[in-house]
Amino acid sequence: MPVTRGFQRRRPEPDRSRLPPGQYDTGSSWPVLTAEATPHQPAEAWQLSVDGLVEAPHTWSWSELHAFEGSSYFGDIHCVTTWSKFDMTFTGISVDDLLAVARPTSEAAYVMAHSVTGYTTNLPLADVTGGRAWIVWSVDGKPLPRQHGGPVRLLVPHLYFWKSAKWVSRLELMAEDRPGFWEQNGYHDRGDPWLEQRYQGD
Amino acid sequence: MPPAPLAAWTDGRIIELDHPTATTVRLRMHVEDRPRHLPGQHYLIRLRAPDDYTAQRSYSLASDSDDPLLEFLVERQPDGEVSEFLADVAEVGDVLELRGPIGRWFVWDTTTPVLCLVGGTGVVPAVAMARTARRLGRADLVRVAAVGRGPDELPYARELEKHGATFAWTRSESDGRPAGAFTRDELAPLLDGVELAFACGSARFASYAEELLLDASVDAGSIRVERFGPTGG
Numbered sequence: 001m002p003v004t005r006g007f008q009r010r011r012p013e014p015d016r017s018r019l020p021p022g023q024y025d026t027g028s029s030w031p032v033l034t035a036e037a038t039p040h041q042p043a044e045a046w047q048l049s050v051d052g053l054v055e056a057p058h059t060w061s062w063s064e065l066h067a068f069e070g071s072s073y074f075g076d077i078h079c080v081t082t083w084s085k086f087d088m089t090f091t092g093i094s095v096d097d098l099l100a101v102a103r104p105t106s107e108a109a110y111v112m113a114h115s116v117t118g119y120t121t122n123l124p125l126a127d128v129t130g131g132r133a134w135i136v137w138s139v140d141g142k143p144l145p146r147q148h149g150g151p152v153r154l155l156v157p158h159l160y161f162w163k164s165a166k167w168v169s170r171l172e173l174m175a176e177d178r179p180g181f182w183e184q185n186g187y188h189d190r191g192d193p194w195l196e197q198r199y200q201g202d
Numbered sequence: 203m204p205p206a207p208l209a210a211w212t213d214g215r216i217i218e219l220d221h222p223t224a225t226t227v228r229l230r231m232h233v234e235d236r237p238r239h240l241p242g243q244h245y246l247i248r249l250r251a252p253d254d255y256t257a258q259r260s261y262s263l264a265s266d267s268d269d270p271l272l273e274f275l276v277e278r279q280p281d282g283e284v285s286e287f288l289a290d291v292a293e294v295g296d297v298l299e300l301r302g303p304i305g306r307w308f309v310w311d312t313t314t315p316v317l318c319l320v321g322g323t324g325v326v327p328a329v330a331m332a333r334t335a336r337r338l339g340r341a342d343l344v345r346v347a348a349v350g351r352g353p354d355e356l357p358y359a360r361e362l363e364k365h366g367a368t369f370a371w372t373r374s375e376s377d378g379r380p381a382g383a384f385t386r387d388e389l390a391p392l393l394d395g396v397e398l399a400f401a402c403g404s405a406r407f408a409s410y411a412e413e414l415l416l417d418a419s420v421d422a423g424s425i426r427v428e429r430f431g432p433t434g435g
């Protein structure tokens with residue numbers, strides 16, 4: 001691994017306890033990364049379904065989602081394109097609350113998150129339970145902007161951010177893992193930033 | 203779908219370097235035994251400091267896969283950690299770490315008729331698509347609509363002009379066309395027969411481009427977007 005002639009760090013020593021390998025602190029900016037056109041979807045018309053290997057498939061409207069007890073995440077997010085953003089506050093509800101209603105069967109081991117655009121991303125069920133995943137509609141106290149997935153996105157902050165599907169409309173419980181959109185396009189199936197699982201084979 | 207082969211880190215040597223516009227640098231690099239790529243794919247470029255600190259960023263390829271060298275076009279961002287190094291410090295002979303090719307979505311399959319609606323350095327993947335189309339004798343398949351401040355500030359403007367690209371200059375009037383980005387009416391004829399649209403540029407440009415394409419009745423499922431910009435809403 002050659003040292004690059006003439007290259008020196010430009011940023012102060014990052015807080016390595018918070019910054020996974022290969023990442024940099026993007027500071028106050030929040031890059032937008034999307035491979036599809038941003039959909040126009042009024043919040044009031046939003047619906048979210050949980051189905052597949054569940055005992056009680058269910059669809060919630062925007063107002064029904066808001067009837068759950070709110071839940072917030074405060075912390076950092078990490079994008080596979082190498083930026084990390086510290087100290088974000090997202091508010092919505094815990095995915096645990098939805099699964100408590102839909103009741104995954106004993107075979108359910110994976111989740112496919114689907115968005116209204118047709119985007120998909122796969123996750124082990126264990127990565128979206130135990131208070132580690134949210135359905136969120138606000139960021140830093142304001143409604144989630146459309147380009148960042150508003151009105152509703154999935155939030156799985158301990159994995160690279162492509163797993164936090166924007167404009168999420170469906171969580172499908174599955175017995176077997178199946179690659180989602182980026183996973184079919186060369187990205188890693190799990191995407192743990194601390195293990196630097198960026199691409200297939202990492 | 204078989205698992206994608208792992209693109210490992212490898213060394214690339216800068217063979218040619220120039221500054222086509224005041225704010226950009228063009229790097230042509232040699233990589234031993236590199237895999238073929240599809241137009242639209244990108245590489246990671248990684249820089250390593252003496253204390254082992256590293257910084258890596260994504261850069262689209264401008265080159266056709268048959269080109270013996272990989273070609274990148276990088277715009278210097280003010281205070282940008284990687285782009286300022288590439289624009290101001292890097293020299294011919296330097297070795298940088300590279301990883302790629304990456305991306306299987308924002309790629310032209312070489313057979314579908316497409317429109318690239320691109321702005322600023324977002325022209326880079328369109329250049330790769332246009333070059334590949336010309337090599338295949340199918341220049342007609344890749345239509346390019348490019349937005350730039352002016353002909354001297356848009357990288358590859360002359361090459362794209364020869365390819366038959368349509369331009370919108372935002373800072374200068376030309377042939378009676380007032381300065382400004384494309385309108386829906388200007389875009390409409392370019393969409394004739396096109397099956398897929400690629401939008402590429404800064405975050406702001408990409409948002410404008412996808413809105414314009416939707417406005418021009420392109421189906422959302424036929425739009426592929428690549429955002430270069432470090433910042434955005």
Ligand SMILES: Cc1cc2nc3c(=O)[nH]c(=O)nc-3n(C[C@H](O)[C@H](O)[C@H](O)COP(=O)(O)OP(=O)(O)OC[C@H]3O[C@@H](n4cnc5c(N)ncnc54)[C@H](O)[C@@H]3O)c2cc1C
Pocket residue numbers: 011025026027081244259260261262263275276277278279280281282283284285286323326428429430431432
């Ligand atoms: C798929 C893909 C393909 C791309 N292709 C190209 C291409 O072909 N050509 C091209 O030019 N670009 C391309 N890009 C963009 C490129 O990857 C970089 O984002 C760009 O070059 C800026 O990187 P940088 O390191 O120079 O700037 P960064 O260091 O990332 O900073 C950008 C700006 O943010 C500010 N900033 C960032 N971090 C901090 C901090 N900690 N403190 C203070 N300020 C900060 C800086 O002031 C700077 O102005 C592509 C991006 C993607 C995702």
